[in-house]
Amino acid sequence: MQPRTSPNTPRDHLARRLLAVAEGDRAALRDVYDLTAAKLFGICLRILSDRVEAEDVLQEVYLTVWNRAGRFEPERASPITWLATIARNRAIDRLRALGPARAGRSGLEAADEVADDTPDALARLEASDETARLRACLEQLEERTRGAILGAFFGGRTYDDLACQAGIPLGTMKSTIRRGLIRLKGCLSE
Template sequence: MRLGAVARGQREALREVYDLTSAKLFGIILRILHDREEAEDVLQDVYVTVWNRADRYDPARASPVTWLATIARNRAIDRLRALGPRRAGASMEDAETLADEAPDALSRLEADDEARALRRCLETLDARTRGSIVAAFFGGVTYEDVAAREGVPLGTMKSTIRRGLIRLKGCLGS
């Protein structure tokens, strides 16, 4: 992927990055926001961020897709928080009866070799750590919500996820 060229201001490189990644990133964002228009706005924000911050990409820390997916996830969560109570259109009872037929972000990524490697490495983690990472990075759940679900302090959850990510990085050979 041509993030270095994007950092040098090459518009065609940004177009290439967009063409290669927009469907995956849109899937991640849509899974978090559940609103197509909001997801489209956030996707645009993601690529503006990529244009402005491509020079900060460090291939030693993450693959290009992982870096982009992290930006997309964070922007979507920021938008979700900004929307706040306005998102409460349906009641919780309605939510239980609505089936989401669309594959989740992790399922969409499984077609890639990177996703298969990630799945294999996730299986090496204990169930709690794996579930927390999947919820936070693929389900769009905030660390605070993951900590509440698990009944642990936020700092403990952040540490659990961080240690799990370090093990994943080692497993993936990054």
């Protein structure tokens, strides 16, 4: 299973290393960690607002990568998107596990207000070869759909939080994001 990009892009290199991890290559896991730990830690820290918790979740992320790298399909998703989704989901799971007292103002509701001088996930992707295409495809989406996708996948916000903010049912938010992702996938594959 070969990635569809040219063999010299950072995306292709990372995809090849993930495929090697799926075959049990520990050195490949080290490479994946070295290439992505800063980005994934940023996602975890933005959601959790606690460095120690973010470090713990980051460790869980790489354990998950080790155990599930065989599920990565380079023709379906970019490697950084696949990894960022794992990090986001693990961080949200941890935030929920910490309970309502911990997930109060400093948690899910305040996730979009966390002060962070580092560029957000979308800004970090600007250097990649996919950014221009992604931005162009995002611009083709309806504003509400685009905002929901950006909030969920680059802002670390939960679907429930986005639905509450928009004043719509959770199921409607999930459908909006799902349809938007389908349109994005179609645009990106053109």
